[in-house]
């Protein structure tokens with residue numbers, strides 16, 4: 591470990607809803623030797639949290655360039671839960687690139703990730719600094735599962751991912767959606783490019799498929815993993831395999847019990863997107879939705895889950911099918927476990943290269959194994 595820096599890992603945004611859960615997760619799973627600290631903009635709340643975990647406190651407003659530069663200089667790895675990232679996150683990423691500090695966060699804000707790639711990827715490749723945005727529920731479970739499936743297949747095949755989830759909504763997530771809508775940058779679904787209708791029966795799984803809220807983010811992250819991994823292994827794998835991973839699509843859906851439920855979920859998603867797109871809708875969501883810093887109850891976090899099934903090839907005659915069951919609610923328990931294990935993997939030097947990367951292209955099997963080892967996910971036989 592690089593003893594020249596004061597810390598191995600600093601958790602920024604630690605006073606937020608996911609931030610304090612991430613601090614708890616670190617306290618539970620960090621090796622004794624890990625030198626870590628909690629950080630945030632509100633001095634008294636960061637200090638209270640630091641005292642609770644017996645670690646140092648660092649006060650840094652994400653918009654204060656000097657403060658985040660000092661933070662990034664002092665540690666080998668930064669984990670950030672300080673979102674909306676397109677509003678508060680850029681100076682910290684710039685500081686991490688400047689000081690060669692590895693970084694991971696919880697963003698699902700695609701346009702912002704795109705900006706990071708354009709601004710920093712090449713430099714990070716050259717200097718060996720690894721940045722992994724989207725290290726929470728979006729997009730670790732989908733990205734790692736698709737990666738595992740692609741490795742198993744020895745032929746060209748399109749993939750479908752199906753999520754079944756239970757959990758609540760965080761104020762931070764709602765307000766990140768509002769921030770994207772205000773910048774007119776909400777993802778739009780390109781339904782004509784998909785091989786399936788929005789709602790369809792999946793006899794194989796005895797369920798109905800309906801649009802999934804996070805599909806646009808996960809599909810984009812998976813597509814980038816395919817491009818990055820195909821480049822990385824360009825010299826090692828066969829031409830067929832390279833073509834496969836570059837050109838076979840991945841489509842993501844949510845699974846529900848019946849047609850009526852599937853239609854209801856589709857309308858609900860359309861209605862929420864419509865509300866986010868209108869100024870009046872956003873006013874209502876601000877007023878009546880969860881506020882920043884709020885999130886689901888402890889029992890909702892504990893009793894939540896996500897099941898992810900990935901099917902290769904024709905949905906009626908699949909080539910292969912795998913299922914992973916994740917413990918806890920997607921927005922919080924799964925998210926912080928993914929983020930913390932990503933951070934610990936970066937501290938342990940497990941990233942295979944530098945760049946603005948995806949979970950699978952940076953850490954792949956190693957991260958999946960870590961998550962299995964801490965009981966976050968189990969592979970199960972398919973139904």
Ligand SMILES: NC(=O)c1ccc[n+]([C@@H]2O[C@H](COP(=O)([O-])OP(=O)(O)OC[C@H]3O[C@@H](n4cnc5c(N)ncnc54)[C@H](OP(=O)(O)O)[C@@H]3O)[C@@H](O)[C@H]2O)c1
Pocket residue numbers: 603604605606607608609630631632650651652653671672673674675678696697698724725726727728729760761762763764766767881882883884885920921922925
């Ligand atoms: N990838 C996923 O699956 C996933 C899941 C859940 C959440 N998220 C995302 O993660 C982010 C956090 O979610 P959350 O539920 O934890 O939200 P939250 O409770 O509102 O927390 C936001 C955090 O950002 C901090 N912050 C805000 N402005 C800041 C600034 N100028 N400088 C430094 N810190 C600042 C807040 O500090 P204060 O405490 O001082 O206000 C707080 O710690 C959101 O963007 C959300 O969309 C992603």
